[in-house]
Amino acid sequence: MQAYPIAPDVTLGLRAKLNVLRVFHTGPGVVRDECGPVAIIRFKPRWLLPPLAVVTSPQGIRDVLGGSDGSVDKADKVHAETRAWGNNLFNLPHAKWTNRRRVIQPLFTKKHVASFADHIGAAADALTDSWLKQGSIDVDREIRQLTLRVLGQSIFGIDLGNRADDLAIPLENARRWVYGRISRPVRAPGWLPTPPRHRLRVALKAVRTVIEEAIASAREDLDSGAELIQLLMNATDPETGRPLTDRAIMSHCECVHGRGADPVCDA
DSSP states (O other): OOOOOOOOBOOOOHHHHHHHHHOTTTHHHHHHHHHOSEEEEOOSSTTTSOOEEEEOSHHHHHHHHHOSSSSSOSOSHHHHHHTTSOOOTTTOOHHHHHHHHHHHGGGGSHHHHHHHHHHHHHHHHHHHHHHHHHSSOOHHHHHHHHHHHHHIIIIISSOOGGGHHHHHHHHHHHHHHHHHHHTOSSOOOTTSOOHHHHHHHHHHHHHHHHHHHHHHHHHHOTTSOOHHHHHHHHOBOTTTOOBOOHHHHHHHHHHHHHTOOOOEEEO
């Protein structure tokens, strides 16, 4: 039997380890720079938080999120807490994930992914032209605008660039809620109304309003370019032949809109 090396432990202090979990866009990079593409974060005492594996390589993330043998399931706190958004390919347990993946996979063939490059190039050209005219820019705001514009045109068939500022706070509040929940040793019950949970509901309402508009537009105009939404509306489960419900369509769009792949999972 082949022996596989054990992933190294992260030697950061407690506060730094918690920041790795809370700072989504740079935290995993800190771990990668110190320990490599796969590392274990352990907390003492152990009851504080369970050990966490941080996976930052593309192949590693694919193995975690796309494994077809069920060896890695979505039972960790990260995926469990994100189910507040709804059930989707990111957080569904393996058995349900397998069926749903068969429905969604055609959109992510090489042919479809290659077509997204045109949207990326057009959005980037438009923004860089405006940057040259402005002289100085807010990089954070402009990158959010670029991301939402590409996402909107490629997936939803609408331009979300002008809504970047309106969506920035809701998306950040939703992210903070998830990472706040997983990084606290003591968490309020899910049914208890708290200020963070209220902010999450407000955030989800803002995101869902945009997605509902995109779904309505896709139903009215079959040539709107909303490839993901059109695919979801026309999809049927290969085994049961049943179409996806509107709630399932919404959940998958929320996953694409709000999260994408997550590099942290329970060890």
